[in-house]
Amino acid sequence: MDTSYHVIGLMSGTSLDGLDIAYCRFTYNSKNWIYDILNATTLTYSDTLIDQLRNAETASALDLIELHHAYGRFTGQQVHAFVQQHDIRPDFVASHGHTVFHQPQRHISLQLGHGAYIAAHAQLPVVCDFRTLDIALNGQGAPLVPIGDELLFKEYDYCINLGGIANVSFSQNDRRIAFDICACNMLLNTLAGSIGLPYDNNGKQARSGSLHRGLLQELNAPAYFSAPAPKSLGKEWVLEHSLRTLTASTAPVADKLNTTCHHIAQQLKQALIPLHKGQHRVLLTGGGAFNGYLVELLQGYLGDNYSVEVPTPEVVSFKEALIFAFLGVLRWRGEANCLQSVTGASHNNVGGAIYLC
Template sequence: MMLTALGLMSGTSLDGVDVALIETDGKQVKSFGPSGYRPYTNAERGLLRQALTEAVHLSHRDARPGILGEAERAVTLAHAEAVAAFIAQNRITPEEIDIVGFHGQTVLHRPERRLTVQIGDAPALAKAIHIPVMHDFRAADVEAGGQGAPLVPVYHRALVQSVPREGPTVVVNVGGVSNITYIDGTDTLIACDTGPGNALLDDYMFRVMSQPFDCDGRFAAQGRADEAWIARALELPFFALPPPKSLDRNDFAALRLGEVAPADGAATLTAFTAAAIARVVPLLPKVPKSWIVAGGGARNLTMLRMLRERVAPATVEAADALGWSADAIEAQAFGFLAVRGMKGLPLSYPATTGVPIPMTGGVIARP
């Protein structure tokens, strides 16, 4: 049975809340509905940056000391406002939506300690929007020994089935962290985080240029990448690990560029993201023939060009070129995952998160 799901996503790049409507049975996508976006204010973004700093001290997933409690309230309110605005703009009633998929805001991801923390009060959100809310998607996977990430591969597989490609296809999501889904026919589904996405670059642009990101990759296009620095960074043990593997947004925050011209720094970090994605190729069963890029990084034309150079002769195209929504794809995915969770279907697999057996997940909060 097809259900109408509203997916919500607030990613590690801390830009805002994506909202997307999708009609699905949890296996196939019948149709995409409208999508929306509610940016975080500068104050909210500052609060979330503080929460990320404080979260490194957490040892229990439900603890919300100090600034984390304040950040959780802000995240919940922002999501409630995003849903209210979306419903009003699209003239939808809450009764028309069967389930909301609420990821929350990741503030700590430490699967080796069986700990992943997403802030956001799902019961309060359900009461505010008058729709059941599926949340806590990652916990069951991590408790079972999985990485808890990435969870979007099952949705990528459903999308790729609608645009058949010859040979293996990789869908890359470039958010704060980059992750890939390797799809070869209906059987092989492999996934992992590959390294930094936009996080290092965004943090650098904020620190050096007081800008939240490098629009279209224009600033990096003016600089020259330091290939020696990239080669050294790629020697970090993470890059040689086989999939599945996952990262926290700040795992590479200690990497420092030294004294470089700002444009060269942006070029180097952009090239590092592309190189880290390409570095996964030797770890896959076959060399991919096509790459589809989604997430905020899909709008970074310099990053796309750098990735093309590193994976040639394979094709690299932005998800928008296929009629997918690069911006809404993760929000759509959590709508899709909410329906799968309702039906008890697996959200993660041994080859996507390293979980011992296929795992469902999610908890429903009712209004």
């Protein structure tokens, strides 16, 4: 089989920052995978599309299907423009889609952006729908990134992504363990938006606020945080618990941001059990890694035995798009890209539907 692949990875997170497009090269050499991000960009969503995606869970069945197809068309068009702009020749596209529902206990997980429409408008083969098979096998269908962490970022003890929802991945006793930790940018961006900001730049607003210990206790209270893995979070849970708690609080927004950063850092600390003696390397990616105040808090809570490392801005911003491109490669090769030890499925599986155009 080919040992080098050129793939476009697509990711749209729950924080609605936009569509991440990453053109990546993967080379298999001496039993190791080597990656390069060759071109990458984030396409900011229009206000209309943000409203459609944000309100998709309350849309009628007919409108939801229409949006599923329309978002696939939009995604394919953006990929086609990206390919022409950079004069590149990708082998295929791998798309995560935009999550609307994720309730694996009910065997439900829906990512908008129908693969057939992406393929038709990008004029490229597409790999998508990475979660459904794992859920059919009684797994959580999430997290999906850990196989990429294991094969592309093996030098780190922990890989943490601070996206709309924070998650962690690590190896323990020769098994990959991963789970969603808590809501992250979904909370921080919502709070920033309430004072007219798209996000809290470098944690400036949070740094100016004060810690409310009662609110912190409420944010830390849900049983999910003490439940064992495998486990995963969806937007529905965040709306019902963390965001509801923040909305009910009468504290100033800066204080809510400060307290939320402490909540996130404390939950991250709780998730990072010591794996061995000595120093632990922690890779921090996702939009939250640009929040200097949150990163400082995390390092303070973890202490000197942990080294929190924020990589290049390119890897911080596009690691998830990179790894979904990689999941597409594994699916293309017919190799497992979803791990039983992470999701709780009956066995490792090769997730993803392929659309050829």
